[in-house]
Amino acid sequence: MLPLMPRDARLLPVFAGTPVDRRGRVLRDVRLSVTDRCNFRCGYCMPAEQFGQDFAFLPRAELLTFDEIALVARALIGLGARTLRITGGEPLVRRDVDQLVKLLRNLDALPELQGEPLDLALTTNGSLLESLAAPLHAAGLNRLTVSLDSLNPATFAQMSGSALPLSTVLAGIAAARTVGFHHLKLNCVVRRGVNDAGVEALVNYAREGGHTIRFIEYMDVGTSNGWRLDEVVPAAEIVARISARHPIEPIGPSRPGEVAARYRFSDGAGEIGIIASVTAPFCGDCTRARVSADGHLYTCLFATDGLALKPLVRPEPDLARLSHALRSRWEQRDDRYSELREAMGEQHLEKVEMFRVGG
Numbered sequence: 489m490l491p492l493m494p495r496d497a498r499l500l501p502v503f504a505g506t507p508v509d510r511r512g513r514v515l516r517d518v519r520l521s522v523t524d525r526c527n528f529r530c531g532y533c534m535p536a537e538q539f540g541q542d543f544a545f546l547p548r549a550e551l552l553t554f555d556e557i558a559l560v561a562r563a564l565i566g567l568g569a570r571t572l573r574i575t576g577g578e579p580l581v582r583r584d585v586d587q588l589v590k591l592l593r594n595l596d597a598l599p600e601l602q603g604e605p606l607d608l609a610l611t612t613n614g615s616l617l618e619s620l621a622a623p624l625h626a627a628g629l630n631r632l633t634v635s636l637d638s639l640n641p642a643t644f645a646q647m648s649g650s651a652l653p654l655s656t657v658l659a660g661i662a663a664a665r666t667v668g669f670h671h672l673k674l675n676c677v678v679r680r681g682v683n684d685a686g687v688e689a690l691v692n693y694a695r696e697g698g699h700t701i702r703f704i705e706y707m708d709v710g711t712s713n714g715w716r717l718d719e720v721v722p723a724a725e726i727v728a729r730i731s732a733r734h735p736i737e738p739i740g741p742s743r744p745g746e747v748a749a750r751y752r753f754s755d756g757a758g759e760i761g762i763i764a765s766v767t768a769p770f771c772g773d774c775t776r777a778r779v780s781a782d783g784h785l786y787t788c789l790f791a792t793d794g795l796a797l798k799p800l801v802r803p804e805p806d807l808a809r810l811s812h813a814l815r816s817r818w819e820q821r822d823d824r825y826s827e828l829r830e831a832m833g834e835q836h837l838e839k840v841e842m843f844r845v846g847g
């Protein structure tokens with residue numbers, strides 16, 4: 489069995505004025521959730537039994553506007569953020585999301601960036617990509633991740649909890665390539681006994697299409713998914729399964745704070761990633777913050793409370809107060825939930841849901 493690649497604990501260079509949290513970590517990556525709504529009902533995120541027709545999602549007035557999101561992003565760039573990932577819920581169900589991409593791309597002109605363009609990414613379930621890939625690319629998005637849990641139509645339907653056919657997502661992936669997203673990332677959450685038998689088929693699909701596929705250990709995010717440890721397929725098992733078919737070798741992270749352990753195919757046909765947040769936590773170099781659709785800053789995916797940003801951006805935006813509040817929140821940060829998971833045992837926490845905080 490191949491060892492899991494040890495994670496790179498190197499921290500980024502700290503410049504004067506960059507806030508550092510209580511564990512020595514800087515802020516680098518921001519997930520911006522633009523909606524808590526979704527047209528899928530993945531059981532690991534938003535199970536259909538609990539999120540039915542009458543579920544009360546956020547009213548529109550509660551969502552941060554695109555201008556407000558861009559202002560929060562601007563403040564976070566001032567504190568060190570260089571990667572912005574638009575997510576949700578399903579970000580493509582928010583109308584005109586390409587307009588947000590344009591606003592964020594305009595932030596490239598900020599002096600803090602010293603001419604280095606922002607890394608602007610988006611994660612989607614792919615269902616609406618066929619028509620939206622072109623405007624997103626034209627607006628300046630430079631990276632796209634598509635979630636794809638199975639290539640078997642029946643298993644795909646079971647995982648997504650949706651009647652939307654797999655072929656629509658595959659058409660979205662093809663459209664994204666055509667418009668210029670040449671190197672896509674594909675995300676697959678692996679659930680034992682549900683989609684784990686399809687790992688090899690996904691690897692073949694990704695290799696043939698020139699995509700990087702990342703397998704994610706099923707996580708205990710939120711309180712709705714009824715997570716059980718025995719449904720988690722450990723990263724080492726996934727690696728062993730793939731390497732039995734295609735020899736792979738570990739490679740280092742492409743950048744500090746990268747969440748996936750990376751492997752390349754020994755025959756040179758690309759790479760895969762494994763996100764082992766359950767069996768090999770990587771809190772030590774976690775440089776991520778999340779902004780929920782209703783404007784709260786969370787400093788951990790498993791946080792129980794967030795910093796309310798709306799009073800700082802409405803009715804009148806106040807960049808100085810916003811920056812100050814964000815800085816002091818980052819400086820107080822002490823999160824390392826995944827490292828403490830085992831020690832906490834059955835302790836019940838009211839953790840924020842993934843579709844609210846942004847996956």
Ligand code: SAM
Binds near residue numbers: 709843
């Ligand atoms: N709707 C978009 C999508 O599915 O790609 C973006 C939001 S979704 C919350 C972001 C990512 O989180 C997806 O790749 C999804 O598979 C992953 N995710 C959601 N719940 C998860 C869980 N319990 N464990 C691991 N990954 C999860």
Ligand code: SF4
Binds near residue numbers: 527529534578635
């Ligand atoms: Fe929707 Fe993404 Fe959650 Fe699935 S993982 S229910 S596609 S937000």
Ligand code: SF4
Binds near residue numbers: 770775790824
């Ligand atoms: Fe970061 Fe929290 Fe995940 Fe640890 S558990 S890697 S601190 S988001």
